[in-house]
Amino acid sequence: MVKRPLALAVALLAGCGTPFGIYHEVRPGQTLYRIARTYGVDPAKLQRLNRIQDPTRIRPGDMIFVPGADRTREVPTMPTGGKRTATTTRSTQPPPKGSSGARERVEIASRPKATSTPKSTWSGGDAPKLIWPVPKGEVSSGFGQRDGAPHDGVDIRAPEGSPVLAAADGRVIYSGDGLKGYGNLIIVRHQGSWATVYAHNKENLVNKGDFVVQGQKIATVGQTGRASGPHLHFEVRFGKAPKNPLQYLAQRSTSSGS
Structure with missing residues (x-):
């Protein structure tokens, strides 16, 4: 479980020296x-x-x-x-x-697909279409209030070491373990002011400044930081505002627990 300090970190990192714009894939x-x-x-x-x-x-x-x-x-x-x-x-x-x-x-050339999952279509400020960062994981805790405190993302339970995939194309603006409670953390900045967050990783496989494509393996599932078992804490943010990831992912059922 992780709390609010990430909101400011995402906002600062996403806005620091990075103007509004889009990513163009070279053909x-x-x-x-x-x-x-x-x-x-x-x-x-x-x-x-x-x-x-x-x-x-x-x-x-x-x-x-x-x-x-x-x-x-x-x-x-x-x-x-x-x-x-x-x-x-x-x-x-x-x-x-x-x-x-x-x-x-x-x-117009087709990019080789990193996985068989569909390609993201980020466009300016439009709502993102994401793939599941842990395709075979189970949502163990949803977005909203949990134990009287905000839960700004979803927890996706999976065996330790399972691949964590980039939910959409973007640039890594943070990769490290410097934010208390999140363990090994990755933040990816996408078009406009959108960002996705991947926490509690066993191992981060990308570095700050790297470009990643949708479906690329960027980490492995772990339980670093404040975690009650191996899972990925996944967030979607517009600026510093958290958004319910399930509104941008294919429908899945959730279960209670952590």
């Missing part, structure tokens, strides 16, 4: 320059914000944080010389300044 043939021009962002700023040392070495599947954007856009691609992996469509974005004015073709 084959896209360059940092083209991504920046499509979103109207200075390429140097995009490179600096994402801590990219060599902008020519970004790869398909990389996640680029784009400040100020509220939705993903189709970015024109350069010919890759490889086999196309998906249908080619025409860009709806205006050509970069100085171009001939002809619309360029864009290749």
Whole structure:
């Protein structure tokens, strides 16, 4: 069981030096320059914000944080010389300044799935669609009041060492054991002001600053911190406000207990 101090921590971590924006997944043939021009962002700023040392070495599947954007856009691609992996469509974005004015073709490539679970669709401030962080776990304690105190998430019981998956794409803004009671804790920042929280882990497998994709294994179930047995304490937050995770996950029955 964990209590309110996390609310302030999430709000501070999520807001510290990280402006509003979205994550753009790099597709084959896209360059940092083209991504920046499509979103109207200075390429140097995009490179600096994402801590990219060599902008020519970004790869398909990389996640680029784009400040100020509220939705993903189709970015024109350069010919890759490889086999196309998906249908080619025409860009709806205006050509970069100085171009001939002809619309360029864009290749929409499918990202390899980390698991067989459905992909998340975060979009600006829209409510998130999440996958279960412990797919075969059992909800042992729900959201709301518990023993006269707020319970800002759900507890998902599972055998110790079970995989903990990222519920959606995002950036790790905290990975450590410095918040009393939570044990090994991970906080992932998503688009807009959304964040997900994973507590009591046996082992954290990602570090602060890492990009994670939905379904990626980021930790293992444990009982570190104040825990009454192996389980994942999972929270969904918008800013510092806790949200009931069950409203964003596939329906499951809950049982009493901890």
